[in-house]
Amino acid sequence: MNAQAPVQIIDGKAAAARVLAEVSAEVQAMKARGVAPALAVILVGQDPASQVYVRNKVLRAEECGIRSLEFRRPAETDEAELLDLIHNLNADPDVHGILVQLPLPDHIDEARVLQAVSPLKDVDGFHAENVGGLSQGREVLTPCTPAGCLRLLQDSCGDLAGKHAVVIGRSNIVGKPMAALLLKAHCSVTVVHSRSANLKDLCRQADIVVAAVGRPRLVDADWLKPGAVVIDVGINRIDEGGRSRLVGDVDFDSAIARAAAITPVPGGVGPMTIAFLMKNTLAAARLQHSDLPATVQHPEAPCLSIS
Ligand SMILES: NC(=O)C1=CN([C@@H]2O[C@H](COP(=O)(O)OP(=O)(O)OC[C@H]3O[C@@H](n4cnc5c(N)ncnc54)[C@H](OP(=O)(O)O)[C@@H]3O)[C@@H](O)[C@H]2O)C=CC1
Ligand SMILES: Nc1nc(=O)c2c([nH]1)NC[C@@H]1CN(c3ccc(C(=O)N[C@@H](CCC(=O)O)C(=O)O)cc3)C=[N+]21
Numbered sequence: 001m002n003a004q005a006p007v008q009i010i011d012g013k014a015a016a017a018r019v020l021a022e023v024s025a026e027v028q029a030m031k032a033r034g035v036a037p038a039l040a041v042i043l044v045g046q047d048p049a050s051q052v053y054v055r056n057k058v059l060r061a062e063e064c065g066i067r068s069l070e071f072r073r074p075a076e077t078d079e080a081e082l083l084d085l086i087h088n089l090n091a092d093p094d095v096h097g098i099l100v101q102l103p104l105p106d107h108i109d110e111a112r113v114l115q116a117v118s119p120l121k122d123v124d125g126f127h128a129e130n131v132g133g134l135s136q137g138r139e140v141l142t143p144c145t146p147a148g149c150l151r152l153l154q155d156s157c158g159d160l161a162g163k164h165a166v167v168i169g170r171s172n173i174v175g176k177p178m179a180a181l182l183l184k185a186h187c188s189v190t191v192v193h194s195r196s197a198n199l200k201d202l203c204r205q206a207d208i209v210v211a212a213v214g215r216p217r218l219v220d221a222d223w224l225k226p227g228a229v230v231i232d233v234g235i236n237r238i239d240e241g242g243r244s245r246l247v248g249d250v251d252f253d254s255a256i257a258r259a260a261a262i263t264p265v266p267g268g269v270g271p272m273t274i275a276f277l278m279k280n281t282l283a284a285a286r287l288q289h290s291d292l293p294a295t296v297q298h299p300e301a302p303c304l305s306i307s
Contacts, residue, residue, distance in 0.1 A: 016271035045075035097123035148272025161186035169212035217251035
Protein backbone atom coordinates (compact mmCIF):
# COMPACT_ATOMS: atom_id res chain seq x y z
CA MET A 1 0.00 0.00 0.00
CA ASN A 2 1.24 3.49 -0.80
CA ALA A 3 1.96 5.62 2.22
CA GLN A 4 -0.05 8.83 2.01
CA ALA A 5 1.76 12.17 2.03
CA PRO A 6 1.48 13.99 5.37
CA VAL A 7 -1.62 16.11 5.73
CA GLN A 8 -1.29 19.88 5.41
CA ILE A 9 -3.01 21.75 8.25
CA ILE A 10 -4.20 24.95 6.59
CA ASP A 11 -3.31 27.88 8.84
CA GLY A 12 -6.28 30.26 8.64
CA LYS A 13 -4.77 32.66 11.13
CA ALA A 14 -1.62 33.11 9.04
CA ALA A 15 -3.64 33.47 5.83
CA ALA A 16 -5.89 36.03 7.53
CA ALA A 17 -2.83 37.95 8.73
CA ARG A 18 -1.65 38.19 5.09
CA VAL A 19 -5.03 39.52 3.95
CA LEU A 20 -5.15 41.99 6.85
CA ALA A 21 -1.65 43.24 6.01
CA GLU A 22 -2.78 43.98 2.43
CA VAL A 23 -5.87 45.70 3.78
CA SER A 24 -3.88 47.81 6.28
CA ALA A 25 -1.60 49.07 3.51
CA GLU A 26 -4.60 49.96 1.35
CA VAL A 27 -6.34 51.69 4.24
CA GLN A 28 -3.28 53.88 4.81
CA ALA A 29 -3.17 54.76 1.13
CA MET A 30 -6.85 55.61 1.15
CA LYS A 31 -6.51 57.76 4.24
CA ALA A 32 -3.69 59.63 2.54
CA ARG A 33 -6.21 60.48 -0.18
CA GLY A 34 -8.65 61.83 2.40
CA VAL A 35 -11.02 58.88 2.86
CA ALA A 36 -11.11 57.02 6.21
CA PRO A 37 -12.87 53.67 5.67
CA ALA A 38 -15.52 52.99 8.33
CA LEU A 39 -17.59 49.93 9.22
CA ALA A 40 -20.89 50.01 11.15
CA VAL A 41 -21.84 46.80 12.97
CA ILE A 42 -25.40 46.39 14.23
CA LEU A 43 -26.13 43.86 16.97
CA VAL A 44 -29.72 43.27 18.11
CA GLY A 45 -30.14 41.23 21.30
CA GLN A 46 -27.77 39.50 23.70
CA ASP A 47 -26.74 36.29 21.91
CA PRO A 48 -23.37 35.48 23.56
CA ALA A 49 -21.75 34.05 20.40
CA SER A 50 -22.79 37.14 18.39
CA GLN A 51 -21.29 39.38 21.07
CA VAL A 52 -17.94 37.57 20.75
CA TYR A 53 -17.96 37.81 16.94
CA VAL A 54 -18.84 41.49 16.99
CA ARG A 55 -16.08 42.22 19.48
CA ASN A 56 -13.59 40.37 17.25
CA LYS A 57 -14.73 42.30 14.19
CA VAL A 58 -14.34 45.63 15.95
CA LEU A 59 -10.85 44.67 17.21
CA ARG A 60 -9.66 43.53 13.76
CA ALA A 61 -11.04 46.71 12.18
CA GLU A 62 -9.08 48.87 14.59
CA GLU A 63 -5.92 46.84 13.98
CA CYS A 64 -6.03 47.60 10.28
CA GLY A 65 -6.96 51.24 10.66
CA ILE A 66 -10.65 50.93 9.78
CA ARG A 67 -12.93 53.05 11.94
CA SER A 68 -15.61 50.93 13.55
CA LEU A 69 -18.98 51.95 14.91
CA GLU A 70 -21.03 49.61 17.06
CA PHE A 71 -24.79 49.87 17.34
CA ARG A 72 -26.16 47.62 20.08
CA ARG A 73 -29.91 47.41 20.39
CA PRO A 74 -32.09 45.42 22.84
CA ALA A 75 -33.79 42.21 21.66
CA GLU A 76 -37.20 43.96 21.81
CA THR A 77 -36.17 46.55 19.17
CA ASP A 78 -38.84 46.63 16.52
CA GLU A 79 -38.22 46.26 12.82
CA ALA A 80 -39.14 49.86 11.96
CA GLU A 81 -36.54 51.16 14.39
CA LEU A 82 -33.87 48.90 12.91
CA LEU A 83 -34.79 49.95 9.37
CA ASP A 84 -34.54 53.59 10.45
CA LEU A 85 -31.02 53.03 11.76
CA ILE A 86 -30.02 51.33 8.50
CA HIS A 87 -31.48 54.18 6.41
CA ASN A 88 -29.49 56.71 8.45
CA LEU A 89 -26.29 54.71 7.97
CA ASN A 90 -27.00 54.34 4.24
CA ALA A 91 -27.21 58.13 4.00
CA ASP A 92 -24.08 58.80 6.09
CA PRO A 93 -21.14 59.54 3.75
CA ASP A 94 -18.66 58.72 6.52
CA VAL A 95 -19.92 55.12 6.82
CA HIS A 96 -18.74 52.75 4.08
CA GLY A 97 -19.78 49.31 5.29
CA ILE A 98 -22.85 48.11 7.19
CA LEU A 99 -23.11 44.66 8.79
CA VAL A 100 -26.25 43.43 10.55
CA GLN A 101 -25.18 40.57 12.79
CA LEU A 102 -27.28 37.41 12.35
CA PRO A 103 -29.35 35.79 13.71
CA LEU A 104 -31.92 38.54 14.34
CA PRO A 105 -34.73 38.07 16.89
CA ASP A 106 -37.71 36.12 15.49
CA HIS A 107 -40.08 39.11 15.31
CA ILE A 108 -37.81 40.83 12.76
CA ASP A 109 -38.02 39.96 9.06
CA GLU A 110 -34.39 39.14 8.26
CA ALA A 111 -34.80 39.36 4.47
CA ARG A 112 -36.39 42.82 4.68
CA VAL A 113 -33.62 44.10 6.92
CA LEU A 114 -30.80 42.75 4.75
CA GLN A 115 -32.48 44.20 1.68
CA ALA A 116 -32.59 47.64 3.34
CA VAL A 117 -28.78 47.89 3.42
CA SER A 118 -27.47 49.84 0.45
CA PRO A 119 -25.87 47.33 -1.98
CA LEU A 120 -22.82 49.64 -2.10
CA LYS A 121 -22.37 49.29 1.70
CA ASP A 122 -23.38 45.63 1.90
CA VAL A 123 -20.10 44.19 3.23
CA ASP A 124 -21.79 40.84 3.95
CA GLY A 125 -22.86 40.50 0.30
CA PHE A 126 -26.40 39.52 1.37
CA HIS A 127 -28.41 42.10 -0.65
CA ALA A 128 -30.26 40.58 -3.62
CA GLU A 129 -28.36 42.88 -5.98
CA ASN A 130 -25.05 41.40 -4.81
CA VAL A 131 -26.39 37.83 -4.58
CA GLY A 132 -27.62 38.14 -8.17
CA GLY A 133 -24.36 39.71 -9.30
CA LEU A 134 -22.36 36.86 -7.79
CA SER A 135 -24.50 34.27 -9.52
CA GLN A 136 -23.96 36.10 -12.82
CA GLY A 137 -20.21 36.04 -12.16
CA ARG A 138 -19.95 39.82 -11.80
CA GLU A 139 -17.42 41.48 -9.45
CA VAL A 140 -19.60 42.38 -6.48
CA LEU A 141 -19.35 42.50 -2.69
CA THR A 142 -19.21 38.79 -1.85
CA PRO A 143 -20.07 36.99 1.42
CA CYS A 144 -17.00 36.93 3.66
CA THR A 145 -16.97 33.29 4.78
CA PRO A 146 -17.10 31.70 1.31
CA ALA A 147 -14.68 34.30 -0.04
CA GLY A 148 -12.28 33.35 2.76
CA CYS A 149 -12.75 29.63 2.03
CA LEU A 150 -12.01 30.19 -1.65
CA ARG A 151 -8.77 32.00 -0.81
CA LEU A 152 -7.69 29.13 1.48
CA LEU A 153 -8.43 26.65 -1.31
CA GLN A 154 -6.51 28.66 -3.89
CA ASP A 155 -3.55 28.98 -1.52
CA SER A 156 -3.62 25.24 -0.87
CA CYS A 157 -4.47 23.80 -4.33
CA GLY A 158 -3.57 26.51 -6.82
CA ASP A 159 -5.84 26.33 -9.87
CA LEU A 160 -9.23 24.84 -8.97
CA ALA A 161 -10.43 24.35 -12.55
CA GLY A 162 -11.95 20.93 -13.20
CA LYS A 163 -11.98 19.83 -9.56
CA HIS A 164 -15.10 18.28 -8.10
CA ALA A 165 -16.23 20.25 -5.05
CA VAL A 166 -18.94 19.03 -2.70
CA VAL A 167 -20.49 21.74 -0.53
CA ILE A 168 -22.42 20.40 2.47
CA GLY A 169 -25.08 22.98 3.39
CA ARG A 170 -27.18 25.38 1.31
CA SER A 171 -27.57 28.45 3.52
CA ASN A 172 -27.61 31.95 2.08
CA ILE A 173 -24.61 32.86 4.27
CA VAL A 174 -22.28 30.03 3.33
CA GLY A 175 -23.44 27.09 1.18
CA LYS A 176 -25.07 28.89 -1.76
CA PRO A 177 -22.48 31.65 -2.22
CA MET A 178 -19.70 29.05 -1.75
CA ALA A 179 -21.17 27.02 -4.62
CA ALA A 180 -21.36 30.15 -6.79
CA LEU A 181 -17.70 31.04 -6.10
CA LEU A 182 -16.50 27.50 -6.81
CA LEU A 183 -18.43 27.48 -10.10
CA LYS A 184 -16.83 30.81 -10.98
CA ALA A 185 -13.45 29.14 -10.26
CA HIS A 186 -14.41 26.43 -12.80
CA CYS A 187 -15.07 23.58 -10.34
CA SER A 188 -17.77 20.99 -10.88
CA VAL A 189 -20.00 21.66 -7.89
CA THR A 190 -22.38 19.41 -5.97
CA VAL A 191 -24.41 20.97 -3.15
CA VAL A 192 -25.82 18.55 -0.56
CA HIS A 193 -28.12 19.21 2.39
CA SER A 194 -30.39 17.59 4.95
CA ARG A 195 -32.63 16.04 2.27
CA SER A 196 -29.81 14.62 0.15
CA ALA A 197 -29.76 10.91 -0.49
CA ASN A 198 -26.36 9.18 -0.46
CA LEU A 199 -24.70 12.12 1.24
CA LYS A 200 -21.62 10.15 2.19
CA ASP A 201 -21.23 8.56 -1.26
CA LEU A 202 -21.45 11.96 -2.96
CA CYS A 203 -18.91 13.37 -0.54
CA ARG A 204 -16.52 10.49 -1.20
CA GLN A 205 -16.32 11.58 -4.86
CA ALA A 206 -15.07 15.04 -3.95
CA ASP A 207 -11.62 16.51 -4.55
CA ILE A 208 -12.74 19.41 -2.33
CA VAL A 209 -15.19 19.21 0.57
CA VAL A 210 -16.61 22.35 2.16
CA ALA A 211 -18.62 21.48 5.28
CA ALA A 212 -21.06 24.20 6.43
CA VAL A 213 -23.65 22.20 8.30
CA GLY A 214 -23.68 23.08 12.00
CA ARG A 215 -23.40 19.41 13.09
CA PRO A 216 -20.39 18.67 15.30
CA ARG A 217 -17.91 16.25 13.67
CA LEU A 218 -20.43 14.95 11.12
CA VAL A 219 -17.79 14.32 8.44
CA ASP A 220 -15.17 11.69 9.26
CA ALA A 221 -12.49 9.87 7.25
CA ASP A 222 -15.10 7.48 5.86
CA TRP A 223 -16.70 10.42 3.93
CA LEU A 224 -13.44 11.37 2.21
CA LYS A 225 -11.61 10.29 -0.91
CA PRO A 226 -7.89 9.90 -0.10
CA GLY A 227 -6.20 13.20 -0.90
CA ALA A 228 -9.32 15.35 -0.56
CA VAL A 229 -8.93 18.97 0.55
CA VAL A 230 -11.29 19.73 3.42
CA ILE A 231 -12.56 23.15 4.47
CA ASP A 232 -14.43 23.05 7.77
CA VAL A 233 -16.73 26.04 8.20
CA GLY A 234 -18.60 24.66 11.22
CA ILE A 235 -18.40 26.42 14.55
CA ASN A 236 -20.06 24.24 17.18
CA ARG A 237 -19.69 24.70 20.91
CA ILE A 238 -19.96 21.36 22.68
CA ASP A 239 -19.49 20.05 26.20
CA GLU A 240 -16.79 17.44 26.44
CA GLY A 241 -15.55 15.96 29.71
CA GLY A 242 -17.35 18.75 31.55
CA ARG A 243 -15.59 21.43 29.51
CA SER A 244 -16.92 23.60 26.73
CA ARG A 245 -14.96 23.48 23.49
CA LEU A 246 -15.27 24.58 19.89
CA VAL A 247 -15.38 21.90 17.17
CA GLY A 248 -16.11 21.95 13.47
CA ASP A 249 -18.45 19.93 11.25
CA VAL A 250 -15.51 17.65 10.48
CA ASP A 251 -14.05 15.05 12.83
CA PHE A 252 -10.54 16.47 12.55
CA ASP A 253 -8.67 13.61 14.24
CA SER A 254 -10.29 11.08 11.93
CA ALA A 255 -10.16 13.16 8.73
CA ILE A 256 -6.42 13.88 8.89
CA ALA A 257 -5.74 10.22 8.05
CA ARG A 258 -7.32 10.67 4.56
CA ALA A 259 -7.23 14.36 3.68
CA ALA A 260 -4.37 16.02 1.79
CA ALA A 261 -5.14 19.31 3.50
CA ILE A 262 -7.63 20.44 6.12
CA THR A 263 -8.60 23.55 8.08
CA PRO A 264 -8.70 23.32 11.89
CA VAL A 265 -11.42 24.74 14.14
CA PRO A 266 -10.64 27.17 15.63
CA GLY A 267 -7.93 28.81 13.55
CA GLY A 268 -9.22 27.94 10.09
CA VAL A 269 -12.11 29.62 8.31
CA GLY A 270 -13.18 31.89 11.23
CA PRO A 271 -10.23 34.32 11.07
CA MET A 272 -10.54 34.48 7.26
CA THR A 273 -14.19 35.52 7.56
CA ILE A 274 -13.18 38.53 9.59
CA ALA A 275 -10.22 39.37 7.33
CA PHE A 276 -12.53 39.36 4.29
CA LEU A 277 -14.98 41.59 6.13
CA MET A 278 -12.18 44.16 6.35
CA LYS A 279 -11.33 43.63 2.68
CA ASN A 280 -14.99 44.16 1.78
CA THR A 281 -15.16 47.34 3.86
CA LEU A 282 -12.24 48.70 1.90
CA ALA A 283 -13.86 47.60 -1.36
CA ALA A 284 -17.10 49.31 -0.32
CA ALA A 285 -15.22 52.53 0.47
CA ARG A 286 -13.69 52.33 -3.03
CA LEU A 287 -17.13 51.84 -4.57
CA GLN A 288 -18.31 55.00 -2.86
CA HIS A 289 -15.23 56.95 -3.95
CA SER A 290 -14.74 55.63 -7.45
CA ASP A 291 -12.80 58.82 -8.26
CA LEU A 292 -9.84 57.56 -6.19
CA PRO A 293 -6.92 56.11 -8.15
CA ALA A 294 -5.98 52.48 -7.54
CA THR A 295 -2.94 51.65 -5.41
CA VAL A 296 -2.37 47.90 -5.30
CA GLN A 297 -3.76 45.51 -7.89
CA HIS A 298 -5.62 42.39 -6.75
CA PRO A 299 -6.75 40.78 -10.00
CA GLU A 300 -7.37 37.41 -8.33
CA ALA A 301 -9.48 38.84 -5.52
CA PRO A 302 -12.62 36.74 -5.13
CA CYS A 303 -14.48 39.64 -3.55
CA LEU A 304 -15.06 42.83 -5.42
CA SER A 305 -11.77 43.85 -6.93
CA ILE A 306 -10.40 46.79 -5.00
CA SER A 307 -8.08 47.74 -7.81
N1 LIG B 1 -16.39 30.06 10.36
C1 LIG B 1 -17.21 31.03 10.02
O1 LIG B 1 -16.78 32.11 9.71
C2 LIG B 1 -18.67 30.77 9.98
C3 LIG B 1 -19.15 29.60 10.52
N2 LIG B 1 -20.47 29.30 10.43
C4 LIG B 1 -20.84 27.98 10.96
O2 LIG B 1 -21.06 27.12 9.85
C5 LIG B 1 -22.10 26.20 10.13
C6 LIG B 1 -23.20 26.37 9.09
O3 LIG B 1 -23.72 27.69 9.18
P1 LIG B 1 -24.98 28.15 8.31
O4 LIG B 1 -24.73 27.85 6.89
O5 LIG B 1 -25.28 29.52 8.73
O6 LIG B 1 -26.08 27.14 8.91
P2 LIG B 1 -27.60 26.85 8.51
O7 LIG B 1 -28.20 26.17 9.69
O8 LIG B 1 -28.23 28.07 7.96
O9 LIG B 1 -27.47 25.80 7.31
C7 LIG B 1 -27.05 24.48 7.55
C8 LIG B 1 -27.15 23.69 6.27
O10 LIG B 1 -26.73 22.35 6.56
C9 LIG B 1 -27.72 21.42 6.13
N3 LIG B 1 -27.75 20.30 7.05
C10 LIG B 1 -28.14 20.28 8.36
N4 LIG B 1 -28.00 19.07 8.87
C11 LIG B 1 -27.54 18.28 7.89
C12 LIG B 1 -27.19 16.91 7.82
N5 LIG B 1 -27.28 16.09 8.87
N6 LIG B 1 -26.73 16.44 6.64
C13 LIG B 1 -26.61 17.25 5.58
N7 LIG B 1 -26.91 18.56 5.59
C14 LIG B 1 -27.38 19.06 6.74
C15 LIG B 1 -29.02 22.19 6.13
O11 LIG B 1 -29.89 21.57 5.21
P3 LIG B 1 -31.37 22.13 4.88
O12 LIG B 1 -31.15 23.32 4.02
O13 LIG B 1 -32.01 21.01 4.18
O14 LIG B 1 -31.98 22.46 6.22
C16 LIG B 1 -28.56 23.57 5.72
O15 LIG B 1 -28.53 23.71 4.34
C17 LIG B 1 -22.50 26.51 11.56
O16 LIG B 1 -21.75 25.68 12.42
C18 LIG B 1 -22.10 27.95 11.75
O17 LIG B 1 -21.85 28.27 13.11
C19 LIG B 1 -21.35 30.13 9.80
C20 LIG B 1 -20.94 31.32 9.26
C21 LIG B 1 -19.56 31.75 9.34
N1 LIG C 1 -24.15 39.26 9.31
C1 LIG C 1 -23.38 38.24 9.68
N2 LIG C 1 -22.24 37.98 8.99
C2 LIG C 1 -21.44 36.94 9.37
O1 LIG C 1 -20.39 36.70 8.74
C3 LIG C 1 -21.82 36.14 10.50
C4 LIG C 1 -23.02 36.46 11.16
N3 LIG C 1 -23.78 37.50 10.73
N4 LIG C 1 -23.43 35.71 12.20
C5 LIG C 1 -22.63 34.63 12.74
C6 LIG C 1 -21.72 34.00 11.71
C7 LIG C 1 -20.55 33.29 12.32
N5 LIG C 1 -19.38 34.04 11.94
C8 LIG C 1 -18.10 33.84 12.44
C9 LIG C 1 -17.09 34.76 12.30
C10 LIG C 1 -15.85 34.58 12.86
C11 LIG C 1 -15.56 33.44 13.58
C12 LIG C 1 -14.24 33.29 14.24
O2 LIG C 1 -13.45 34.20 14.30
N6 LIG C 1 -13.91 32.11 14.76
C13 LIG C 1 -12.68 31.82 15.46
C14 LIG C 1 -12.94 31.40 16.91
C15 LIG C 1 -13.89 32.28 17.66
C16 LIG C 1 -14.22 31.74 19.03
O3 LIG C 1 -13.30 31.39 19.79
O4 LIG C 1 -15.44 31.67 19.34
C17 LIG C 1 -11.97 30.66 14.78
O5 LIG C 1 -12.67 29.85 14.14
O6 LIG C 1 -10.77 30.54 14.94
C18 LIG C 1 -16.55 32.49 13.72
C19 LIG C 1 -17.81 32.68 13.14
C20 LIG C 1 -19.75 35.08 11.14
N7 LIG C 1 -21.06 35.10 10.95
